[in-house]
Amino acid sequence: MINIINVSPLSVLNIMKCTLSTLKPGEIATISRHLAEGPVRQRLLDLGFMPQSSIEMVRYAPLGDPIEVRIGRNHVLLRKTEANTVIVKRNA
Amino acid sequence: MYEQKILLAGQQNAGKSTLFNRLTGARQHVANYPGVTVDKKVGVLSHQGKRFQLVDLPGTYSLTSFSLEERVARKALREERADTVLNILDAANLSRSMHLTLQLIEMGQPLVIALNMMDVAAKQGTHIDVEKLQTTLDLPVTACIGRTGKGVDNVANSLNTSRQSRFLLRYPDIETHIRATEALLTQIPSLGNKADAYSRWLALRLLENDQELLDSVDAECEAAWRASLAQIQNKAEAELEQSVSDYIIACRHQAVMHILETCVTEQNKTATATLSQKIDRLVLNRYCAPLCLLATVFFIYQCSIVWGYELTNYTWPYLASLREIVAALLPEAGFLHDPYLRSLGLWVIDSANTLLNYVPIFLILFALIAILEDSGYMARIAFIADKVLSKFGLHGQSTLPLILSGVFAGGCAVPGIMATKGIPDNRARMATIFTVPFMNCLAKVPLYTLLLGIFFDKNKALMMFYISTITIIAALLVAKLLTNTVLKKSETAPFVMELPRYHLPTLRSVATRAIERTWTYVRKVGTIVVAVSVVIFVLLQFPGVPEDQQAQYQQQAEQAVAIFQKSVVGTDYEAVLTQERLPQLINLYTDYKRAKLNAQGAETSKAVNATFAARDPELFQFVAPPRGDKVLKSIHRALRKLARTRKQIRLEMKEQQLENSMLGSFGRAIEPISQYAGFDWKINVALLSSFAARESSVATLGVLFQQDDESNEKLEQRIGGSEEFSAKGELSAVALILFFALYPPCLATVMMIRVQTGQYRWMLLAIALPSVIGFGVATLVFSLGTYFSLSGVQAMSGAYFTALILLLYLGFKRSKPLHKPEALTT
Numbered sequence: 001m002i003n004i005i006n007v008s009p010l011s012v013l014n015i016m017k018c019t020l021s022t023l024k025p026g027e028i029a030t031i032s033r034h035l036a037e038g039p040v041r042q043r044l045l046d047l048g049f050m051p052q053s054s055i056e057m058v059r060y061a062p063l064g065d066p067i068e069v070r071i072g073r074n075h076v077l078l079r080k081t082e083a084n085t086v087i088v089k090r091n092a
Numbered sequence: 093m094y095e096q097k098i099l100l101a102g103q104q105n106a107g108k109s110t111l112f113n114r115l116t117g118a119r120q121h122v123a124n125y126p127g128v129t130v131d132k133k134v135g136v137l138s139h140q141g142k143r144f145q146l147v148d149l150p151g152t153y154s155l156t157s158f159s160l161e162e163r164v165a166r167k168a169l170r171e172e173r174a175d176t177v178l179n180i181l182d183a184a185n186l187s188r189s190m191h192l193t194l195q196l197i198e199m200g201q202p203l204v205i206a207l208n209m210m211d212v213a214a215k216q217g218t219h220i221d222v223e224k225l226q227t228t229l230d231l232p233v234t235a236c237i238g239r240t241g242k243g244v245d246n247v248a249n250s251l252n253t254s255r256q257s258r259f260l261l262r263y264p265d266i267e268t269h270i271r272a273t274e275a276l277l278t279q280i281p282s283l284g285n286k287a288d289a290y291s292r293w294l295a296l297r298l299l300e301n302d303q304e305l306l307d308s309v310d311a312e313c314e315a316a317w318r319a320s321l322a323q324i325q326n327k328a329e330a331e332l333e334q335s336v337s338d339y340i341i342a343c344r345h346q347a348v349m350h351i352l353e354t355c356v357t358e359q360n361k362t363a364t365a366t367l368s369q370k371i372d373r374l375v376l377n378r379y380c381a382p383l384c385l386l387a388t389v390f391f392i393y394q395c396s397i398v399w400g401y402e403l404t405n406y407t408w409p410y411l412a413s414l415r416e417i418v419a420a421l422l423p424e425a426g427f428l429h430d431p432y433l434r435s436l437g438l439w440v441i442d443s444a445n446t447l448l449n450y451v452p453i454f455l456i457l458f459a460l461i462a463i464l465e466d467s468g469y470m471a472r473i474a475f476i477a478d479k480v481l482s483k484f485g486l487h488g489q490s491t492l493p494l495i496l497s498g499v500f501a502g503g504c505a506v507p508g509i510m511a512t513k514g515i516p517d518n519r520a521r522m523a524t525i526f527t528v529p530f531m532n533c534l535a536k537v538p539l540y541t542l543l544l545g546i547f548f549d550k551n552k553a554l555m556m557f558y559i560s561t562i563t564i565i566a567a568l569l570v571a572k573l574l575t576n577t578v579l580k581k582s583e584t585a586p587f588v589m590e591l592p593r594y595h596l597p598t599l600r601s602v603a604t605r606a607i608e609r610t611w612t613y614v615r616k617v618g619t620i621v622v623a624v625s626v627v628i629f630v631l632l633q634f635p636g637v638p639e640d641q642q643a644q645y646q647q648q649a650e651q652a653v654a655i656f657q658k659s660v661v662g663t664d665y666e667a668v669l670t671q672e673r674l675p676q677l678i679n680l681y682t683d684y685k686r687a688k689l690n691a692q693g694a695e696t697s698k699a700v701n702a703t704f705a706a707r708d709p710e711l712f713q714f715v716a717p718p719r720g721d722k723v724l725k726s727i728h729r730a731l732r733k734l735a736r737t738r739k740q741i742r743l744e745m746k747e748q749q750l751e752n753s754m755l756g757s758f759g760r761a762i763e764p765i766s767q768y769a770g771f772d773w774k775i776n777v778a779l780l781s782s783f784a785a786r787e788s789s790v791a792t793l794g795v796l797f798q799q800d801d802e803s804n805e806k807l808e809q810r811i812g813g814s815e816e817f818s819a820k821g822e823l824s825a826v827a828l829i830l831f832f833a834l835y836p837p838c839l840a841t842v843m844m845i846r847v848q849t850g851q852y853r854w855m856l857l858a859i860a861l862p863s864v865i866g867f868g869v870a871t872l873v874f875s876l877g878t879y880f881s882l883s884g885v886q887a888m889s890g891a892y893f894t895a896l897i898l899l900l901y902l903g904f905k906r907s908k909p910l911h912k913p914e915a916l917t918t
Contacts (some may be wrong), residue, residue, distance in 0.1 A: 039158040040586040045341045046153035046285070047588060048188060058694070061382045063479035066587060074185060075368075075591035077475050081483070082586050 014089055021067065021083035023057035029088035036085035044086065047076050053081055055088060094136070094145040098251060099168060102180035103192055104151035105592045107208040108893050109133075110238040111180055112148045113604060115248060120146075122612070128850070129755070130164045131513065139248045148171065153188070153197050157304035159585055160518065169201060170290075176254035177201040178247070183213035183220060183235070184593075186356060190348040194261055200290045202254040205233040206247045210691045211240070212593065216366065217359030225355040230257040239598055263296075263343050266336065269328040270295050276321060280312050299325055300337040329372050340460035368593045372472070388469070389495055392460050395734070397503065397534070400453035407452055411445045412690060427738065436629055443625035445617055447840070450504065450534070455714050457496065457507060459606035464492070466597035470514070471589065478587065483903050484568040485575030486527070487520035488587070494524070499564060505529045506613060508532055509848055517585040523574050525845055526858055527567035529837035532560055539782075539832055542793070547825040551885050555829075558892045565634050570865070572902055578857070620843045626779060631755040637748045645741055652737040659730035663723050668710060677711050680704065681735055684715050692746040755780055769831060769870035770824035779831070783839060822884025823877040827870040830891060834866035 023029055031051050034041050048071045049055070058068040058075065066079045102108040112120075116135025125132045133148040149168055150161035157163050169177065179196055181189035196203055207213075207220060226233045232253045263270065273295035290414040297305050298321060310318075325336065332339050354720030375384050418441050422434040464470045474488030481490050490512070497508030516520040532540075540559055548555045637645070653674065660669045669677065689701045705712045714731055717724035750756050759776035766776050778793045836859045837845065846855040869891065877887035 002625050036586075040588070042154065042156050042158050042337075043586050043588045046191065046340075047590060050342070050345050059376060060378075061376075061479060062378045063476075065479045066475060067374070068475065068591060072187065074188065077471070077587070077591050079478070079587040079590050082588050 017087055018090065019084045020035065020057075020069065020086035020088050021080045023088065023090070025057050025059050028054060028056045028091045030091060032089050034086055036082070040082055040085060044078075044082070048072065048074055049076075049086060054091075079087050095142050096144045096170065096175040098144050098146050098176045098178055099174040100146060100178050100180060101165065101169070101192065101196060102149075102208075102566045103153050103182070103189055105590055106151070106180050106182040106185075106189060107238040108148065108151055108180050110601060111206065111208060111244065111247070112146060113238070114238055114241055114244045115599065116146055120777055122577055124850070125164050125168070128160060128164060130161060137248065137251075139251070142252075144251060146178075147174075153192060155192070155199070156300075157302050160517075160583065161516075163304060164316060169196075169199060175202065176251055177203050178206060178251065178254075179203055180206045180208050180238075181212045182208040184218060186213075186218075186220070187348055187352055190305065190351060191344055194344050194347060197231075197257045197259055198225060198261060198290070198296070199293045200256050202256055203231050204247075204250045204254045205229065205231050206250075207235045208237045208238050209232060210243070211237045219357045219359065221355045221357075221469065221701065225351070228259070228351055228355060230253065230259045239595070239601075261344060261347050263340060265332055265339065266299065266328050269324050272324050273298055273321065276317065276324070279317060280309050281304060282309075282312060296340060299328060300335075300340060301325065311586055344548050345668075366593070368468075371594055375469075376472060376475065385502055388464075388473075389499075392457070392464075392495065395460060396453055396457035397498075400456045401534075403456075404449050408449060411448055411691065415441050415445060416625060416687075424675065425679050427653075427678065428645060432633075435633070436626065439629045444618060444622055447621055448614070451610060451614065453534075454504075454507060454610045455606055458609040459602050461492065461496070462602040462605040463597045465514075465605075466595055466601060468592040468594045471591055474589075475591070480903075482520075482587070484572045485520060485523045485579070486568075486571050487515050487517050487524065490514045490524040493528050494531060494564075494567070495840060497528045498533050499531055499560075500598040503531055504533050504535075505531065505837055506844050507609070509841060509844045510612070512607065512848060516589070517587070518583040519575060519579050520584070522579050522582060522849065522854070523571040523856075525848055526574055526861070527571045529841050529858070529862065530563045530567040530834060532563055532833070533838075535838070536832060536835075539793075540829065543825045543829055547884055549821050554885065555888060558888050559829060559833060562830075562892050562895060563727070565892075565899050566865075568899055569895065570861070571682070571900070621840055622838050628755070632750060632753045632781070633803075635752060637745055637752060637819060641748060645745055648741055650736070652741075653736055656730045656734040661725070661728055665714075665723070665727065669714075669727075673711070676708070677714060677731065678735055678738060680708055680711050681715050681731055685735075713897060750777065766867075769874060770827045770874040771831075771870075775824075775828060779835070783836065823874055823882070823887055826877065826884045826887045826891075827874040829888075830873055831866045831870040834862050834869060836860075836862045836866075 012016055017032060020029070020031075031049055033051055033060055034044060034049070036044065053071055056070040057069050060067050066077050068075055068077050069083075070076075100108055100112055112133065112135060115137045119137075120133055120135030123132045124136065127796065130150055135146045135148075137144040137146055147168070149165040152159075152162045152165045155162055155166045157166070177196060179193050181193065183748075193203075193205065205225075207222065207225075210220075213220065220235070222233050222235055232250045232255070234246045234250045236242065236247050238244065270292060274291050277291055277294060277298075286632065298309075300902055314483070328336050374380055376745055415438070418437060419434075422437045423431045425434060427596065464473075465618075470492065471488070473491050476488075477491045478488030481487060482811045492514070493508040493511040495508075496501070497503045497505040505528050508531065509525055512521050512524045512528070523612060540556070544555055545553050656674075660666055684700070687704070691697045691700045701716065704715065713724055714727050717728045756773070759773040759780060762776055763771075763773045766772075771779070774793070836842070842855055842859060845858045846852060849855065873887050873891050876882075877884075882890065
């Protein structure tokens with residue numbers, strides 16, 4: 001059964017899980033899954049956002065959006081709207 | 093003929109174009125892929141007596157159908173039937189590059205691999221066992237450094253050795269479904285029966301639900317076929333408990349990891365900050381970033397626009413002498429009427445010169461942009477500016493086009509529009525193309541200076557500030573308007589992009605790009621502008637001065653000649669100065685005067701004398717009479733007077749002609765409408781003619797607001813004192829300034845919009861929209877200003893703050909997210 005709920009993802013996730021855009025600079029997390037479909041999902045996977053890989057929030061742009069993250073050696077820029085579709089688990 | 097066709101495939105930032113340039117040198121040209129506006133770079137490589145045709149594919153990470161670039165690359169790979177596909181990998185980022193490689197292998201392409209950026213890989217402690225990689229992938233692999241050219245010969249050598257790899261990427265959980273889909277494919281005549289090498293690839297894409305492929309088979313298959321495909325898809329997804337495409341990517345990822353484990357050793361696995369990261373800590377720092385960006389923009393502006401403009405002072409004499417050479421080749425000027433060939437020739441060369449005059453500016457500008465691109469700072473600019481721009485439907489990468497076209501009063505929309513190529517999001521790219529012409533290009537400045545000088549001498553600085561910022565406000569508002577209306581349905585792309593490492597740009601690459609782009613500008617824009625200048629010439633020339641008027645001028649001319657003849661009669665020179673030689677004499681005189689004006693320094697001045705003396709020694713004595721010869725002196729005086737009268741008559745004729753011309757009648761015809769904005773027919777003509785090139789607006793006004801007698805007023809005084817302007821001068825001027833700021837792009841820009849959007853309807857929109865908006869704003873400001881009897885500055889302030897408030901309202905209003913609300917599946 002598939003239910004589609006149009007609410008903020010956060011409310012149904014447990015406390016350790018959050019969207020990528022809520023990490024603070026310097027925080028490291030593990031990608032657990034993607035909510036996006038189509039082009040956004042494809043592009044994220046292309047750029048190495050594989051589930052279970054480790055991801056670091058590097059910085060926010062001066063105006064707070066977009067954000068810069070690091071996966072392995074690669075640095076990737078993405079807008080918060082896209083970052084909101086990535087569910088991560090904060091590393092303790 | 094080419095013996096082999098080679099496609100270059102690789103991801104963005106893998107150094108594909110660097111290698112392409114290394115391999116082909118200058119023997120390349122840029123076209124479009126059929127039907128789309130994606131650049132297709134084609135070059136020639138002669139190597140060991142063979143000629144190869146190289147085609148640069150768009151940089152892609154994958155070969156899905158989600159983005160235009162990927163669709164184009166995929167189509168080329170499937171249809172161009174290349175002898176070799178050269179896959180370029182970033183050695184310092186193998187895990188990412190390898191994904192594309194595995195997809196190319198899966199397609200059954202004849203491949204060779206080039207590992208680029210080996211130096212960067214070595215520096216970060218990555219050691220790649222090329223031999224092992226070669227055996228693992230079952231493909232020829234060569235290492236190189238595209239930036240310095242090291243190993244590029246080996247890459248060229250390997251081009252003959254391409255082959256289909258026997259490496260097979262397995263998807264254990266869906267193999268049965270792949271086979272089932274392959275079986276289904278045999279029922280599609282255009283795909284299956286050929287038993288192509290890539291039927292496995294096709295099957296995988298169909299299982300993934302690849303939209304483009306499904307659309308292409310739709311025409312040939314029956315509903316039952318689609319149903320059985322859907323059945324297989326559902327079954328696969330149910331078994332996998334995830335989408336097929338996710339599973340495929342995961343398998344591929346695993347395979348890549350496995351290959352890297354066997355072939356690559358990392359020396360320092362502890363992540364130390366690289367140089368790029370250290371620079372970014374400063375350059376992208378919350379407080380430093382805006383300062384760095386401003387400094388960069390200011391530097392570009394200073395180097396290209398300010399210094400480049402100064403440089404044109406040195407290059408202009410060459411263009412002026414080019415004009416002289418052409419003028420000498422054309423038939424000589426008559427006393428009153430010039431042969432059409434002469435006026436047309438000079439008109440065309442003048443239009444061409446206006447454009448060529450910008451070449452130094454563009455060379456510097458394009459070189460600096462190439463440095464920005466190569467160094468990797470461009471991506472950072474997008475990062476810093478995206479927030480503001482995306483609010484209005486633009487993109488972080490719109491910054492550069494906007495800068496180029498003159499955010500700070502001085503730029504050109506043509507390179508600005510060319511620079512929109514880099515924007516990956518199509519909707520934002522289109523919005524940028526339409527808003528770039530609002531910026532203040534170099535050619536708009538003279539009219540502003542003229543009007544400000546006449547009407548707003550005291551408030552010059554304030555008005556200039558208004559002008560240069562209201563254009564940005566207008567651009568953002570129009571971008572917002574367009575993205576919410578006509579562009580609403582155009583394709584967008586997610587803003588997810590790689591932040592490239594910093595690179596030191598090489599002189600070679602910067603110089604090639606700067607020259608290449610300037611040449612494109614000259615060629616594309618030059619030819620069009622020359623062609624259209626001919627049309628405008630005709631519109632300004634015909635039907636010409638009415639006959640009775642003509643006779644009057646003729647009479648005036650004859651009188652002037654008679655006066656001159658009187659001074660000659662009775663002297664020794666009566667025989668020399670016959671009626672037939674008079675035009676020659678007067679042309680010699682005016683040419684000489686002009687040459688003297690252009691000549692700088694005593695040396696050149698002497699040289700001019702020598703040249704003209706040689707041209708016609710007999711007539712030259714009247715032009716520059718020797719000291720002490722009283723007879724020659726008096727003839728010279730008479731000649732001077734005659735030349736002045738002739739100039740006067742010709743000016744009057746020109747004005748008459750302009751008034752009578754088709755463009756002039758059109759200007760008069762739209763006067764009933766344009767008067768609501770405070771424009772009379774003269775302004776209309778100036779604005780219409782400035783469509784060909786902005787510079788001509790002031791020149792046309794100069795002709796229209798002629799001086800009457802011997803009075804030598806400057807154009808400012810003439811316009812300021814004229815009837816048309818004196819009544820509601822300031823308000824008319826404000827309306828004119830606003831209209832000119834929002835005015836449709838000039839012809840060259842319009843043609844560039846056609847090239848970059850690929851469609852005439854967009855070009856027409858780019859003309860119509862600013863005309864309507866510009867005229868609407870001008871009318872509104874003029875009417876309201878008249879109604880409330882505002883001063884010019886008051887009207888301008890009113891317009892400015894209204895626009896600003898609207899901008900802030902839209903900027904702070906919480907915009908609806910561009911993406912659909914995220915759905916959460918449980």
